Amino acid sequence: MLFNSYTFLVFFIVVLILHYLPFSWKTKKINLLLASYIFYAAWNPPFILLLWLSTLVDYFVGKALYAQENVHKKKMLLVISLIGNLGMLCFFKYGTFLLENFTHLVNLLGADYHPAKPNIILPAGISFYTFTTLCYTIDMYKKESKPVQSLLDFSLFVTFFPHLVAGPIVRPPQLVPQFASPRQANAQQMTQGLFLLTLGLFMKVFLADGMLSGAANTAFGAADPLKTIDAWTGVLAFSGQIFCDFAGYSTCAIGIAMCLGFVLPNNFLFPYAAVGFTDFWRRWHITLSSWLRDYLYIPLGGNRNGKFRTYINLMLTMLIGGLWHGANWTFVVWGGLHGFYLWVEKAYRDSRKRTPSPVLATTGKDYIRSSMGPSFTKPVEGYFPPETNHPKNFYNLILALLTFFLVNVTWVFFRAPDFKSAWRMLRSMFVRVSNGIPVLSYLDIAKVAIIIPLLVAAHWLMRNTTILKTAGKTPWWLLGIAWSIMIILIMLSQNASSSFIYFQF
Amino acid sequence: MPSSSLIKAGILSVLLALLAALSWEFYLRHQGIKIAYDDNYPLWADKRRLVYEPADKAMVFIGSSRIKYDLDIDYFEDHTGLHVVQLAVEGNSPRPALENLADDPNFKGKLVVDVTEQLFFSLSPFAEDWVRPRIKYYQNITPTQKASFEIDRLLESMFVFLDDENFSLNAMLVEAHYPQRPGVFPDITFPLDFSRTTFQRQAKMTPRFLTDTSLTNRVMNNWRFLMVGNPEKPVRGDTLQGILDKVKSQVDNIRSRGGDVLFVRTPCSNFVRDFEVKAFPRKEYWDRLLAYTGCKGIYYEDYPAMAQFECPEASHLSPAQATIFTKNLIQILNDEKGWIPKKL
Numbered sequence: 125m126l127f128n129s130y131t132f133l134v135f136f137i138v139v140l141i142l143h144y145l146p147f148s149w150k151t152k153k154i155n156l157l158l159a160s161y162i163f164y165a166a167w168n169p170p171f172i173l174l175l176w177l178s179t180l181v182d183y184f185v186g187k188a189l190y191a192q193e194n195v196h197k198k199k200m201l202l203v204i205s206l207i208g209n210l211g212m213l214c215f216f217k218y219g220t221f222l223l224e225n226f227t228h229l230v231n232l233l234g235a236d237y238h239p240a241k242p243n244i245i246l247p248a249g250i251s252f253y254t255f256t257t258l259c260y261t262i263d264m265y266k267k268e269s270k271p272v273q274s275l276l277d278f279s280l281f282v283t284f285f286p287h288l289v290a291g292p293i294v295r296p297p298q299l300v301p302q303f304a305s306p307r308q309a310n311a312q313q314m315t316q317g318l319f320l321l322t323l324g325l326f327m328k329v330f331l332a333d334g335m336l337s338g339a340a341n342t343a344f345g346a347a348d349p350l351k352t353i354d355a356w357t358g359v360l361a362f363s364g365q366i367f368c369d370f371a372g373y374s375t376c377a378i379g380i381a382m383c384l385g386f387v388l389p390n391n392f393l394f395p396y397a398a399v400g401f402t403d404f405w406r407r408w409h410i411t412l413s414s415w416l417r418d419y420l421y422i423p424l425g426g427n428r429n430g431k432f433r434t435y436i437n438l439m440l441t442m443l444i445g446g447l448w449h450g451a452n453w454t455f456v457v458w459g460g461l462h463g464f465y466l467w468v469e470k471a472y473r474d475s476r477k478r479t480p481s482p483v484l485a486t487t488g489k490d491y492i493r494s495s496m497g498p499s500f501t502k503p504v505e506g507y508f509p510p511e512t513n514h515p516k517n518f519y520n521l522i523l524a525l526l527t528f529f530l531v532n533v534t535w536v537f538f539r540a541p542d543f544k545s546a547w548r549m550l551r552s553m554f555v556r557v558s559n560g561i562p563v564l565s566y567l568d569i570a571k572v573a574i575i576i577p578l579l580v581a582a583h584w585l586m587r588n589t590t591i592l593k594t595a596g597k598t599p600w601w602l603l604g605i606a607w608s609i610m611i612i613l614i615m616l617s618q619n620a621s622s623s624f625i626y627f628q629f
Numbered sequence: 630m631p632s633s634s635l636i637k638a639g640i641l642s643v644l645l646a647l648l649a650a651l652s653w654e655f656y657l658r659h660q661g662i663k664i665a666y667d668d669n670y671p672l673w674a675d676k677r678r679l680v681y682e683p684a685d686k687a688m689v690f691i692g693s694s695r696i697k698y699d700l701d702i703d704y705f706e707d708h709t710g711l712h713v714v715q716l717a718v719e720g721n722s723p724r725p726a727l728e729n730l731a732d733d734p735n736f737k738g739k740l741v742v743d744v745t746e747q748l749f750f751s752l753s754p755f756a757e758d759w760v761r762p763r764i765k766y767y768q769n770i771t772p773t774q775k776a777s778f779e780i781d782r783l784l785e786s787m788f789v790f791l792d793d794e795n796f797s798l799n800a801m802l803v804e805a806h807y808p809q810r811p812g813v814f815p816d817i818t819f820p821l822d823f824s825r826t827t828f829q830r831q832a833k834m835t836p837r838f839l840t841d842t843s844l845t846n847r848v849m850n851n852w853r854f855l856m857v858g859n860p861e862k863p864v865r866g867d868t869l870q871g872i873l874d875k876v877k878s879q880v881d882n883i884r885s886r887g888g889d890v891l892f893v894r895t896p897c898s899n900f901v902r903d904f905e906v907k908a909f910p911r912k913e914y915w916d917r918l919l920a921y922t923g924c925k926g927i928y929y930e931d932y933p934a935m936a937q938f939e940c941p942e943a944s945h946l947s948p949a950q951a952t953i954f955t956k957n958l959i960q961i962l963n964d965e966k967g968w969i970p971k972k973l
Contacts, residue, residue: 130780166773604641
């Protein structure tokens with residue numbers, strides 16, 4: 125079920141009514157769990173079996189892991205969970221990709237191998253809920269938190285519909301304790317939740333789908349080299365589209381959960397105002413970057429084994445993070461470019477300070493916790509300002525614009541369907557192509573030329589605050605007018621419900 | 630912000646948004662604009678699921694835009710007792726829909742294929758870019774999309790402003806006639822009054838369109854650009870034979886299951902007719918299509934009652950003409966082709 129659909133509107137009203145009727149807390153949790161299954165099954169009912177399987181395996185394996193003292197048996201249980209979760213993810217998400225690459229490889233080696241193309245459908249949200257359950261069992265293995273006692277609470281933690289299909293990726297300590305006692309939103313939380321839901325829909329329906337997707341699709345869909353202005357307009361349009369689409373989803377999710385009395389971790393903090401790439405990854409898809417930090421980068425050794433290994437671990441993390449986004453080598457290159465930027469930034473900072481940079485040189489988890497995202501520097505309780513040592517001055521503004529420029533280069537690999545298209549787009553952006561063709565109308569160019577600077581300016585102005593804090597400082601009548609404009613523009617967009625980009629991941 | 634201020638802001642936003650929506654709705658109704666439905670993927674998918682009705686209960690139509698205007702669905706249903714399933718898609722070839730129905734083992738019905746040669750025999754991806762996504766949408770439709778369609782249909786039956794093609798922000802921006810960029814394919818827009826779509830997917834011109842020559846001229850200019858100015862050369866030789874082979878195979882497939890296919894050439898006039906007759910000579914295309922597939926066909930010019938239509942914008946019939954065309958079509962289907970199960 126899409127947040128930007130009429131079905132969801134009706135569904136959400138029914139869920140809210142049930143949640144605020146005088147039932148027992150257990151009944152309300154059962155209602156939420158059933159609603160979450162309906163929410164998921166509304167796409168493709170059979171795939172709910174995978175969700176149940178994942179939930180049951182990890183619930184029982186998690187309990188056993190925590191209680192098991194025998195090291196070998198413990199490892200065996202962990203392997204069972206990893207095989208279950210990652211095996212499912214590999215089959216559905218990477219099965220075709222792996223087979224294609226294997227076929228290519230053996231044919232290069234001289235074999236004449238041409239298997240039938242498998243027709244594997246990707247279950248919605250599998251990357252997200254797999255990471256959610258995976259972190260639980262790993263935490264149990266490390267005894268970093270206590271096992272969830274009730275299957276109902278664990279099922280609801282995995283399946284809770286606001287975060288189920290596209291995050292934010294939640295950890296057990298963030299959500300499970302909230303199921304312990306009855307939760308209802310008060311009037312302020314309810315209004316804040318509805319405000320965030322409106323804002324998220326505005327970002328998705330009006331900005332991403334209505335204003336920006338057209339230019340991005342046309343530019344990236346062109347079969348010929350483009351004029352420089354068309355190439356840049358297309359890339360900037362995608363830059364805005366991917367942010368408004370994904371951050372829009374997260375904002376909706378947080379708002380919906382808030383209306384029910386729950387708090388989900390924040391996932392975006394004005395990333396296009398990031399000063400450098402360490403800062404960018406503190407602000408973009410925060411719950412994924414912190415997940416990769418805690419469950420990949422640190423287990424790889426983090427920065428504890430010297431400079432060289434730190435660089436390697438950082439790059440590996442970014443490459444795998446890239447592959448998480450999609451089964452295509454273009455995503456790996458996207459991650460690799462980000463890894464390279466982080467290398468350069470770290471080397472530059474280290475050389476300037478002549479002492480290891482605080483971002484990457486502190487040993488152990490504390491460094492990582494402070495470097496890769498704010499969500500674990502203190503408990504996430506909704507929107508809060510990031511801890512930042514970048515004051516809003518002209519120098520940092522130039523650095524932020526440089527970061528934004530470089531981020532746009534990476535989006536080319538993220539959006540292009542293959543390397544040929546990506547190179548064609550990069551050539552059109554940076555080389556004066558004599559045969560470049562125009563594909564975008566003046567209207568498309570005007571939309572991007574207005575929206576993207578406004579978006580970046582808004583990120584810069586709000587980089588050290590939050591949406592709700594800003595809303596709180598605005599006179600009520602002005603906020604009411606701005607809110608109504610968002611509702612009117614959503615209504616005027618009239619887009620047929622189109623899926624969120626991150627659903628495919 | 631104190632809780633009461635936030636709540637006040639929320640209430641104000643709802644009131645202002647309601648006021649804006651209702652004012653917009655009243656303004657459009659005051660302009661004489663009537664309810665119409667978005668002819669989008671869900672509406673097409675809703676009709677596509679109806680093709681499984683038995684042949685003595687329904688008739689399926691595929692084609693390009695002409696049959697959407699020229700077939701008066703209410704009249705057809707009232708006078709034949711058959712349910713019409715309209716699957717034509719404007720600006721597109723019916724061949725992808727024919728292929729889809731031929732590949733569907735459960736389709737055993739009677740199929741009328743509207744032929745506009747320039748589209749029917751086109752190999753351009755643009756002649757398939759609206760119908761293929763509709764087929765894909767139908768094949769992959771989810772329960773939530775079905776539910777959203779039912780709610781959307783209810784809302785569209787109540788509000789004029791819920792009209793994606795004319796009153797969405799993008800449609801209104803395009804309609805604002807901003808300058809066209811040299812070298813870029815221009816935005817081709819049609820006046821609102823040219824096409825109002827019913828829930829059954831019949832397209833109708835409004836009375837205003839039929840009396841306002843500036844509107845008809847605007848549409849005719851579009852045809853001059855899109856049809857007469859189309860650089861795609863008519864297919865010939867092996868390419869044409871390849872298309873005919875595929876069509877025959879698809880027709881045979883449907884017939885082998887007990888279904889049947891009939892081709893119909895719908896009217897055009899003025900410069901559009903002159904262009905089509907010259908670019909796609911009847912003998913080389915229409916006659917060959919019928920001969921090769923062994924299907925029955927109805928060419929409008931063979932019937933005096935249909936031959937004299939003067940289309941308002943040279944390519945489609947007005948609602949009144951559509952009723953006359955449909956009346957004659959029923960008569961031919963009944964008397965000559967034996968396609969109406971209950972003899973009239």
